[in-house]
Amino acid sequence: MADKRRLTAGARRPALAVSHYIDAALRQARQQPLEVLVEMGQSFRIRTAHEELPRPNTYSLTSDVGQWIEDLKDELSMVDAYRGMxxxxxxxxxxxxxxxLEHEATNSA
Structure with missing residues (x-):
């Protein structure tokens, strides 16, 4: 829930939907090697292990980001330790x- 509030907080970009932020984040993430992404995911899992995370949502993504996610699923499935990540x-x-984004907003204020 906190992430959703972060996504929708403020009126700086009122024309953008949550899916725009998700797509932009994943578009940026595509540049990272698999090992970095897994490390980020493991860190997130550890930090949020005590929290109840929201149920999965469906967002509209651009086709190239959608394809990257499918490719990432395939790569993750090849390593037992990466399954479920x-x-x-x-x-x-x-x-x-x-x-x-918060860092940019803070530094430009």
Whole structure:
């Protein structure tokens, strides 16, 4: 829930929907190597282990980001230790993106 509030907080970009932020975060994350993404996901899982995370949602993503997620699923499924990490990786990528936006807003104020 806190992430959703972060996504919708403020009126700086009222024309953007949550899916725009998710897509932008994942578009940026595509540049990271698999090992970095898994490390981010593992860190997120550890930090949020005590929290009840919201149920999965469906967001409209651009086709290239959707294809990247499918490819990422395939890569993760090849390593037993990486199975079940996709949701954590996506959450970590969105969290990092939002942190970057907050940092930009703080530094430009």
């Amino acid at each position: 996709l949701g954590h990786i996506i959450n970590a990528c969105v969290e990092a993106f939002l942190d970057g």
